[in-house]
Amino acid sequence: MDLLTNLAHGFAVVFQPINLMWSLVGVTLGTLIGVLPGIGPALTIALLLPVTTKMDPAAAFIIFGGVYYGAMYGGSTTAILINTPGESGSLVTAIDGNKMARKGRAPAALATAAIGSFVAGCIGTLLLAAFAPTMVEWAVKISPADYFALAILAFVSVSCLLGRSVLAGLLSLLMGVAIALVGIDGQSGQARYAFGEPSLMNGIGVVVVIVSLFAVAEALSLAADPKARSEEITPLKGRVLMTREDVRRSWKPWLRGAAIGFPFGALPAGGAEIPTFLSYSLERKLSDHPEEFGEGAIEGVAGPEAANNAAVAGVMAPLLALGLPTSATAAILLAAFQQYGLQPGPTLFSGDSTLVWSLIASLLLGNLMLLLLNLPMAGLWARLLYIPRPFLYAGILVFATLGVYGASRSLNDVIFMLVVGLMGFAMRRLDFPIAPMVVGLVLGPMAEQHFRRAMQISQDDWTVFFTSTPAGPLLALAAILAIAPPLIRRWRRRSAQTAPA
Amino acid sequence: MSNLRSLRGAVAAAAFSLVFATGAAFAAEDLSIMVPANPGGGWDQTGRAMAEVLQGEKLARSVEVDNVAGAGGTIGLAQFASRPGEPDAMLVMGLVMTGAILTNNSPVTLESTTPLARLTSEYEGLVVPADSPLKTIGELVEKLKADPASVSWGGGSAGGTDHILAGLVMKAVGADTSKLNYVAHSGGGEALASILGGHVTVGVSGVGEFVEQANSGKLRFLAVSSDEQIEGVEAPTLAESGVDVVLGNWRGVVGSPGIDDEERAALLATLDAMAATEAWRKILSDRGWTDAYLSGDAFAEFLKEDDARVVQTLKDIGLVE
Structure with a gap:
């Protein structure tokens, strides 16, 4: 009951006309920066901080919440329409989303992403309001050994992203891990693979690599292949956004995505990427049409998009209940709380702080606004694809370069972008899958740092990975997932051979 | 966004200069503060708090904050040091920068900047x-x-x-x-x-x-x-x-290399004025920062001593040869 009264108080604040307007400002701004590759919610909120010092704290947090959720929506739009994830959480969305768009199903893909984000965002926010304090108690118990096991499990479960050739897929994955090694090592403070070049010491940003591999490489392929330029793509087919069949195939992935995304977001080292990988491979396993995955399966858009939005809600749980920022954006939100002389933590949440509850209410409202903003726009956005592709990609290149340069104001990043773009072009030509590379880039450092932290704490006793729970069972599960399918296939082949005899 | 911001800054500055063309009452004109880290962290908050007070208290006409992140601040330091003789530029830095310079073999050290002031300190627990x-x-x-x-x-x-x-x-x-x-x-x-x-x-x-x-x-x-x-x-x-250690995570600012004494004195006067305002003290107490204001030659002396202690410690724990 407390929950409902508190939430009602929150809504009372949020529904003031001025705050409704701020929410609209926040979600619009968030959608815009989500669409621009490179510029994320962290940088945007940091730039807004000084502007909002004179504002009412509730109004400022209403804007910030809108920006955070809006960026997740915007990221999926570019992933679907132009095969360029605006944020790393939308990487998986691009795989099937863009295939759908090319088959004239862009509105359906955009709609399932928007509704999935809405459903998952609402579920996540409500879970946040109800369980945040108890959840984080549990979340901090996850040890470095457990994180390592989680990363390994994620590695194994994304093997379905590897594409037709396992060897090419693994190679791509390892290239991603190699790129991730560049820069200052977290545990020793020493630079690796930086060749004494200061600009390499900070490592190569995931977003820069994503933008290059997708947008730049795509533009280069288009320029190099006259056939692709004249390829007819049907931007729009039919009039409805989603058919009855689309909804039937989407609603379960939405819910499952939310269920996977929220707890991962709440983990101190979880993030929004891993749940999207897990959701994608889960949907593929459960689908009646696994063969459609990679060719435009709507479940492959619905699940991951729900997962990344639920993860954003999850990130708020440790931030509000413990003062624990678990993402770059959360760290800046923490700074924003401190700017108003507030310290997030157990007391802030259990007390009758109107601010926290208006933040939660504004997240729900922002979600609704985003749905209302994005659903009617889906058909409109899809019309972008009517632009002749050479013009479209020229525009994309301009925006990608602006985004990458604008995020860091570093010419080096632009050079990286071109180099990695060329690499991506070569990979496309040689039929290497691109998604595993980004997966390696995200998961590689996580696995490595947690492995070394676990070893440091246990003073180099590697049995810690098997004796601690849930690390041991998770690793066992990963081993089974890796070994079982080929064994089963071999066994089936054998019994098929022996049966007729 | 940063581009937009500087554009906006330029427009604002232009508008201001029209209004105040006849005898401005500012201690300093247009200052720029480089933050050698990403938005959100301690250095960034320090730089933005300075900008807020300097502008709010009309100690400067405009203050532009610029983030150049990476390698423990040494990328920003290198960029800052490559533009000598800028009388209105400041770089936010602190205790950790010394360590980063050593571990990253940074070609540029703090010696190639002009020490200005220590502003805040946060003690460790x-x-x-x-x-x-x-x-x-x-x-x-x-x-x-x-x-x-x-x-x-x-x-x-x-x-x-x-x-x-x-x-x-x-x-x-x-x-x-x-x-x-x-x-x-x-x-x-x-x-x-x-x-x-x-x-x-x-x-x-x-x-x-x-x-x-x-x-x-x-x-x-x-x-x-x-x-x-x-x-x-x-x-x-x-x-x-019985553990004889006192250590504060201090943060401060240095000026552009090669500015002359007069230019340095002007920046120090601006900083002295800033540190004395009520607005600055309020920010310190809101953020839980300890006032550790120490400027000019005293700060230069402190910087030298602190540097030696950090170097020795990093050698002791084996991070630096």
């Missing part, structure tokens, strides 16, 4: 989770003496303030510093999670990061690294517990 068997700093010292490697320290990035403090404590109690079992985390939040979860023996970070958790009974302070006990924190200082 040693904490354990509420259910830890360690009750006092004395018990931690005993454990360190008996088996130094069995104590895992959870803190921020390798070579940073937290790591340095752990090294100083080890040395002060006579433990073998090469056995320091330090678990680096990429940020205060991640370290806090490790400490709360009981994955490390002892946590070390800025006092402010722990106060809320200590008040709610989830963490226990063993000691603080200040020279006097800190109000609102029930813990002795390291020094009065």
